[in-house]
Amino acid sequence: MNKPPAIATALLLVAASAVSADPGSALKDAFESHFLVGAALNSSHFAEPNPVRAELVTRQFNTITAENVMKWQPIHPQPDRYNFAAADRFVAFGERHGMFIVGHTLIWHSQTPSWVFEDADGKPLERDALLERMRDHIRTVVGRYRGRVHGWDVVNEALDEGGSLRDSPWRRIIGDDYIAKAFQFAHEADPEAELYYNDYGIENQAKRNGAIALLKNLQDADVRVTGVGIQGHGNLTWPSAQAVAETIEALADLGLRVMITELDISVLPSRSRTVTADIGRRETATRDGNPYTEGLPDEVQRRLARRYAELFEVYLKYRDVVDRVTFWGVTDGDSWLNNFPIRGRTNHPLLFDRQGEPKPAYQAVIETAHRFSKTVEEARTFQNPVLPDFPSASDPHTERVRP
Numbered sequence: 121m122n123k124p125p126a127i128a129t130a131l132l133l134v135a136a137s138a139v140s141a142d143p144g145s146a147l148k149d150a151f152e153s154h155f156l157v158g159a160a161l162n163s164s165h166f167a168e169p170n171p172v173r174a175e176l177v178t179r180q181f182n183t184i185t186a187e188n189v190m191k192w193q194p195i196h197p198q199p200d201r202y203n204f205a206a207a208d209r210f211v212a213f214g215e216r217h218g219m220f221i222v223g224h225t226l227i228w229h230s231q232t233p234s235w236v237f238e239d240a241d242g243k244p245l246e247r248d249a250l251l252e253r254m255r256d257h258i259r260t261v262v263g264r265y266r267g268r269v270h271g272w273d274v275v276n277e278a279l280d281e282g283g284s285l286r287d288s289p290w291r292r293i294i295g296d297d298y299i300a301k302a303f304q305f306a307h308e309a310d311p312e313a314e315l316y317y318n319d320y321g322i323e324n325q326a327k328r329n330g331a332i333a334l335l336k337n338l339q340d341a342d343v344r345v346t347g348v349g350i351q352g353h354g355n356l357t358w359p360s361a362q363a364v365a366e367t368i369e370a371l372a373d374l375g376l377r378v379m380i381t382e383l384d385i386s387v388l389p390s391r392s393r394t395v396t397a398d399i400g401r402r403e404t405a406t407r408d409g410n411p412y413t414e415g416l417p418d419e420v421q422r423r424l425a426r427r428y429a430e431l432f433e434v435y436l437k438y439r440d441v442v443d444r445v446t447f448w449g450v451t452d453g454d455s456w457l458n459n460f461p462i463r464g465r466t467n468h469p470l471l472f473d474r475q476g477e478p479k480p481a482y483q484a485v486i487e488t489a490h491r492f493s494k495t496v497e498e499a500r501t502f503q504n505p506v507l508p509d510f511p512s513a514s515d516p517h518t519e520r521v522r523p
Contacts, residue, residue: 147482150486150489151445183222185446192233202261244292262305279331282327319331328367420468424468449470450476
């Protein structure tokens with residue numbers, strides 16, 4: 121494969137400088153012709169007493185995902201009690217601002233109360249009893265927002281790192297078909313809603329192969345699955361642009377729409393290359409593992425900017441199959457990565473800092489969209505039937521992403 125040119129000098133200069141927010145620029149506008157751009161929101165973003173945060177969301181994004189308020193634990197904490205207050209506010213916020221609304225998540229092994237899997241005596245439920253409990257939950261939650269929530273992460277993180285089905289309580293009690301049943305119940309509750317499978321780490325080949333096998337099995341069983349979410353949790357070096365491109369291609373080959381659903385880039389030292397799904401694990405931060413408590417150094421800002429530009433170049437290349445790119449959080453201070461996998465660290469993984477100001481990475485992403493649009497326009501002007509390969513922002517010694 122050919123070696124790519126270095127990223128444009130102008131982009132590097134912009135990314136290296138302090139960013140002054142352009143009132144006329146916004147992520148949703150820069151990518152309007154290509155895909156939706158969104159963020160996962162917590163209650164502080166859509167609560168009326170916080171208009172500053174809400175304004176940042178509405179100015180920058182055209183799709184929102186419920187970060188926590190629609191997970192089983194907060195929305196259905198006890199067998200006979202649902203708590204819809206926060207979820208109702210989330211949906212109403214999205215409706216007021218004409219946004220594409222995504223519910224997250226219906227079936228997950230984590231943040232699900234233990235009572236869900238137990239009978240009145242605390243013993244494990246039988247298959248039929250748990251299926252009925254699943255059906256009731258999905259029918260109640262999806263049914264409440266029928267026609268209002270446009271897409272649902274129906275099943276989240278059902279695979280282990282090797283690509284096999286995770287040994288969750290759902291699988292142990294119901295069997296491998298619990299995933300198909302969840303999609304069936306969701307479709308019954310809202311036949312018009314988009315239904316997604318969502319997972320992390322599927323840029324790794326073994327897990328990607330497992331995801332493809334899972335999705336093919338669902339398709340062969342005539343289960344309605346409209347799209348798949350690549351979570352996009354990464355760091356400054358992983359996953360490679362080529363791995364992201366290959367993953368998008370492989371999933372699109374199934375005829376599914378592809379979303380980047382939980383995008384963030386950790387800048388802190390990590391113990392492993394991928395994030396784990398055990399959000400309950402907690403460790404104490406050490407000084408060596410938490411180096412940026414006073415802010416992000418310019419050199420790391422530049423690396424983060426280049427990294428985001430590199431990823432968005434891939435997303436743009438596959439804009440015909442990528443429907444949505446959603447950041448997991450809005451500002452650095454909101455990010456779950458401040459407490460995962462180690463509690464109490466200061467991470468800087470998003471495009472907006474703790475004050476809600478755009479970072480060099482934000483401008484790099486905007487410039488990436490502008491460069492791409494210019495390339496498209498030039499191709500049209502010269503009536504070139506083949507769009508030129510979009511130059512990569514990766515290191516000059518890294519191979520070009522396979523088209």
